[in-house]
């Protein structure tokens with residue numbers, strides 16, 4: 001299938017990155033948010049990120065302008081009627097994602113592939129809400145989407161070979177290195193990452209060490225670009241909590257049980273970098 005226009009549902013941290021990446025690669029994008037405020041915030045994130053790329057000399061101003069011209073924002077799902085591929089990037093909640101897939105199935109052409117950027121949820125559950133279960137798969141991008149080279153593809157029991165090949169070609173065309181996972185909780189990366197992040201919170205919660213020393217230990221001891229608490233701020237504490245809760249619900253494995261501190265911080269609005277506060281302060 002010839003993909004020219006891509007629909008994106010959700011313009012948060014990930015959705016805005018996906019919009020930017022896809023528009024820069026020459027596709028038209030229609031992005032849907034729940035209200036004008038979120039849409040405006042999401043689109044200004046796209047604009048800000050592309051502006052920084054221009055300042056750093058990584059993107060020509062003319063290319064930025066052309067990419068920006070290919071992006072259309074909306075609050076109506078029906079505006080995704082003409083898309084050739086749809087990618088869902090709303091919050092990590094299965095009931096919400098299922099209802100979005102039901103809507104996408106109703107508004108898009110029956111031959112259109114529907115993908116989820118879910119970090120951990122069962123893609124087959126979303127597929128089950130559609131009349132095209134063979135055309136549903138996971139396209140799991142990493143944050144920040146324009147920069148991170150990885151795309152984790154998730155095939156369900158029912159994803160067809162044709163769907164997989166079309167989506168793989170699309171992902172590789174965006175310049176991403178593709179890895180493929182079964183539709184298992186957390187897929188490859190988060191099945192390993194989430195217990196590690198939760199352990200770091202437990203370590204800090206138990207007074208084992210200062211947050212700075214936990215982060216420095218991993219950064220300098222293991223040569224990671226950032227420590228786990230900084231990474232949590234970057235990913236979003238709320239998003240990490242959503243993922244951990246969903247994985248715990250499915251696996252009943254204590255490695256995925258969220259520490260009380262993480263839950264308290266999210267309730268208090270300490271969602272990490274995007275909210276100005278997390279383990280560290282970003283308000284300035």
Ligand SMILES: NC(=O)c1ccc[n+]([C@@H]2O[C@H](COP(=O)([O-])OP(=O)(O)OC[C@H]3O[C@@H](n4cnc5c(N)ncnc54)[C@H](O)[C@@H]3O)[C@@H](O)[C@H]2O)c1
Pocket residue numbers: 009010011012013014015032033034038042089090091092093096100117118119120140141142143234235236239243
């Ligand atoms: N944050 C990460 O590092 C990361 C990495 C990979 C994948 N993911 C996954 O990507 C998805 C989005 O995460 P995020 O970090 O961008 O979260 P976010 O909270 O920054 O953004 C989610 C956005 O979805 C919007 N939304 C909610 N319901 C919607 C609907 N019905 N229609 C349209 N928009 C809707 C919200 O208004 C919000 O702006 C989640 O499934 C998450 O697990 C996140």
